[in-house]
Amino acid sequence: MNASSEKRPIGFVPIGVFFSFGATMAPFAAVTLAVPGTILDQAWKLNPEGHAQLASLGRIIAVPFLMLAVALFLAAMGWFRRRSWGWKLGVALIAINLAGDVFNLLFRHELLKGGVGVAIAGLLLVYMNRHGLRGYFRQHAS
Secondary structure, eight states: OOGGGOOOOTTHHHHHHHHHHHHHHHHHHHHHHHSTTSGGGGGGGGOHHHHHHHHTTOGGGHHHHHHHHHHHHHHHHHHHTTOHHHHHHHHHHHHHHHHHHHHHHHHSOOHHHHHHHHHHHHHHHHHHTSHHHHHHHHTTOO
16 A cells, blocks of 8 residues: 555544644743743643642753653654654653653542543553554654
């Protein structure tokens, strides 16, 4: 089957959009944490507890968010270009997220947040590892 006649898996675009959205939001978070007190801080009204926890770590916490932004940007690029490294990076990022959710669930006793995160990340990993989706990337391995 050639590239033009391959059927795109149904979750391909939403997962790529998810990586793209994260690549947009992570630098936003980095800027608001590195330069507190701007109008941009208003966005943290959606998660004031998260903001308080991150801000307490100091401005240096912006650096990991910038690194996350780069990783998500690369994952989105590789994902939409159907490169095997894009699939691998995407799976790794979701697996790391799953590990964080498991930690929150078991050790921080955040039952709702951790449980929902584990369920979503777990289902994403199951879907991303299905033969049809993996095969969609193998056709364009690089």
